[in-house]
Amino acid sequence: MSQSPRQARPLFCGNWKLFGSLSESLALATGVRDGVAPGPVDVAVAPGFVALASVVAQLKGGPVAVAAQDCHWETKGAFTGEVAAAQLADAGCRYVIVGHSERRQFFGDTDTTVAKKTRAALAAGLSPIICVGEMLAERDAGQALPRVGTQLDAVINEMNEADLLASVIAYEPVWAIGTGRNATPAQAVEVHAFIRGRLTARIGAAARKVRILYGGSVKPDNIASLMSEEEIDGALVGGASLTVESFVKLVKEGTAACLRS
Ligand code: PGA
Numbered sequence: 001m002s003q004s005p006r007q008a009r010p011l012f013c014g015n016w017k018l019f020g021s022l023s024e025s026l027a028l029a030t031g032v033r034d035g036v037a038p039g040p041v042d043v044a045v046a047p048g049f050v051a052l053a054s055v056v057a058q059l060k061g062g063p064v065a066v067a068a069q070d071c072h073w074e075t076k077g078a079f080t081g082e083v084a085a086a087q088l089a090d091a092g093c094r095y096v097i098v099g100h101s102e103r104r105q106f107f108g109d110t111d112t113t114v115a116k117k118t119r120a121a122l123a124a125g126l127s128p129i130i131c132v133g134e135m136l137a138e139r140d141a142g143q144a145l146p147r148v149g150t151q152l153d154a155v156i157n158e159m160n161e162a163d164l165l166a167s168v169i170a171y172e173p174v175w176a177i178g179t180g181r182n183a184t185p186a187q188a189v190e191v192h193a194f195i196r197g198r199l200t201a202r203i204g205a206a207a208r209k210v211r212i213l214y215g216g217s218v219k220p221d222n223i224a225s226l227m228s229e230e231e232i233d234g235a236l237v238g239g240a241s242l243t244v245e246s247f248v249k250l251v252k253e254g255t256a257a258c259l260r261s
Helices: 022-035 049-059 085-090 101-106 111-123 136-140 144-156 161-165 185-209 223-227 244-260
Strands: 011-015 042-046 064-068 095-098 127-132 168-171 211-215 234-237
Touching (some): 011 095, 011 244, 022 049, 022 064, 022 244, 042 095, 049 064, 095 111, 111 127, 111 144, 127 144, 136 144, 144 185, 168 185, 185 223, 223 234, 223 244, 234 244
Parallel strands (some): 011 042, 011 234, 042 064, 095 127, 127 168, 168 211, 211 234
């Protein structure tokens, strides 16, 4: 276990990706809302765009916040198919995921556009959940930390302390996403500590308050070992967030592990 106590309020965010009709999304959101009590952690869900406003209305006043899965960097204009960060804030979102590896792999997101999306999110009053993570070949070549460092620097270089404190970083090794092969707590801690070091170089001791989530095959039965590491401030969860039972169990197990650590 790491030495310094966790100073960031943990966050568990379910990323629903391209799953769920409107009625399925509302049912899942309702189940999560009813299953998690307000407590020492934050909980959020990220439905698809079409369900966002309805899920926001359903979760209003409860312990579960709403995240979007992506945003565009411009506030308005002729950008067919895009959704502006300000529109997401207007719809009631609190967070927006930017730079998810699926966006980087399949939809052309780059370090430069992720930085622009992050700036747009902050300008709109949203908390960006900024995803970074190496591919398997990069890890095997001993390049995990340099790769994560490059992705991170592209985004944080122009951010001040307030921007960073409003942001969430998610370390998601690409080889662990949807594969059932999660990083070991030790592997995650190594990268989280590296990210924390980069943040500390920019904003000093306040870096301990920036939430650094782990993502990649997080399940109810591995969340406790991850959350017993004080460098890990929560999780970005894909597959295990798609049923009420597994996501609520994951949040409960994760919260209990935080309270023990
Ligand atoms: P997974 O996805 O939990 O299904 O591995 C995580 C993510 O892509 O955020």
